[in-house]
Structures are given as structure tokens and as C-alpha cells.
Amino acid sequence: MAVYLVTGAAGFIGSWLTQALVERGETVRALDNFSTGKRENLAPLMDCIDLHETDLRDAAAVARACKGVDVIFHEGAIPSVPLSVKDPRTSHTANIDGTFNLLEGARSAGVKRVVYAASSSAYGNKNPLPQKETMLPGPLSPYAVQKLTGELYLRSFWEVYGLETVALRYFNIFGPRQAPDSPYSGVMAKFARQMLRREQPTINGDGEQSRDFTYIENVVQANMKAASAPAEKVAGRVFNCACGKPFTLNQTYKMLAELTGYKNPPRYGPPREGDIKHSYADISAAREAFGYEPAVDFAEGLRRTVDWYREQHEAEISRELLAGARS
DSSP: OOEEEEETTTSHHHHHHHHHHHHTTOEEEEEEOOSSSOHHHHGGGGGGEEEEEOOTTOHHHHHHHHTTOSEEEEOOSOOOHHHHHHOHHHHHIIIIIHHHHHHHHHHHHTOOEEEEEEEGGGGTTSSOSSBOTTSOOOOOSHHHHHHHHHHHHHHHHHHHHOOEEEEEEEOOEEOTTOOSSSTTSOHHHHHHHHHHTTOOOEEESSSOOEEOOEEHHHHHHHHHHHHHSOHHHHTTEEEEESOSOOEEHHHHHHHHHHHHTOOSOOEEEOOOTTOOSBOOBOOHHHHHHHOOOOSSOHHHHHHHHHHHHHHHHHHHHHHHHHHHHHO
């Protein structure tokens, strides 16, 4: 039976991947330093996983985590454009040094394949739409540069050492468990929570910037298929992971407002440094190489996400009422 390692396993995407592997009956090792990942994301799985609480920047600890592993899903990172602009050194060491340590650990341990969480930010603003993997990258932010560097390292380790690597360029992933309370959270998580609390969300820029929002279930599917596809179809390659249809932030705001019953317009603020204007993927390469097809469209994913945040919101209110009654 294969052994799987998930880095960043307590994070938003990593926890869904870990859960999917456990539900499939796989042997799973989970690695996280819990700097941004949440223990509650793994709590229901703790009896089913081998947890390594360590940092990707610790090369020796990463090497130990790789021993006996067949496939790695490398989700661990500091996944924030604004934070990389504010503090590029910290994100550099996590995203570049951490990825290098993982590849070295995988090579030494004889791991068969590494599937890497790359980023659509690698395209920047220079490319025509839809964005294809064959286009010349144009990263704007330190984060985009870091994730693109990871892609190049993966390609090198395939070409030089024969380590099978696959990079999936994620396009604005959203869904349940995405942290809504961080200044670097995804817009979907933040807006949904604010609207449910009847707080006025702020759109950075004019709201006409567009994104190819991708529901978490599609990402899990893409990773699983990329991990099992024939090497001749995927090794050393980069693939878009998206839905293949863009929506503006203004459109997204309107849809969220309808789902949450929120009546007020957004507040508009200055654009964020390092942000791209438009993001829209051509997903034909992933479809042809390993049969990727988005199972959940944007509207349905949005509905599921709001339902989950509504449950969280109602539970929060219940806890506050209970605490008030006791005091």
C-alpha cells in the first residue's frame, strides 16, 4: 500500500487532501508547523494519520518525514501576496527554502512523485486570456516569484534526478475551512463572514478585477488525478487547476449578498500591492493529461461555502449566548 505525505496538512487545502486520502483508506503522514494551519482541521483525523509537527525550513526534520513515502502533496507554504510584499524574507524562506528541502528529502528517500501547489500568480498581468501553461510567466509579487521558483526546481529534479514532479497552478481556491479572520484571507471567506455578521466588506480597487474562482473539491480531484496519472503524461509538467470561467469581484459580491441576505453595497478601497488585474485559466492541458474536469461550478461552490460559514456563524452566536447566560 502506498504511503502519502501531505505538507501544510492542517491548512485549508492540505486538510481537505488529508481527509480525502484517509477516507480512501490510504496511509497518510501529515506535516505542519501550525503557524497558519489549524489543529481543529485535523482533529477528526488524528487517529488515522502520522503527524509530524515540524517546519519545512528544518531540512533534517523534512528528510525524516519523507522516509518510506511514495507520493507527496506539497501544500505547505505562506500563501499570501500581501504578506510577501510586506515581509518577503519570511515567505522566501518558507516557500523557496522549504520547497528545496522537501525535494531533497524526497530525492534521498526515493519518493516516486511530488505534486506541488503552484500559483496562477506566476502569469502576472502580461499574458492574454485565457492563460495557458505555455505562456511566458510574468510574476509581479515576491510570492509569485517564490512559487514560480518552486516550479523550476521541480522541473530540474525531474530532469536531473528522475523524481516525478507535477505542478498545479491554483486559481483562487475557496471553500469551507478557509480562514476568514486574517488580513490575508481569501476574499470569499472574508466577505461571507462579514456579510453574515452584517458588516460592510471592502473591495480593494474598483471591483472589476476578475478571478477564476475554484471550489476546493475540484482541487482535491486534480491532485488525486495528478498523483496517479502515467509519468509520460505529467512528469516535469505544469498544469492549470481552475474552473475555466472568470467572475469579477463585483459579480461575486452580488452573488454572496443574495446568498447571505446582505443588503448594503460594498466599500471600495485602494488596490492591493502586487495584485494582478485578471485571472482566467485554460484547463485543456489538465483535461487531456489526466482527465481533470471541474465537478463543482462556481455558483454551487459558493452556495456550499456560504452554508458552511452560516453554520459557523450560528454556532458562534450560540456560544456567545451560552457564555452570557453563565456570566
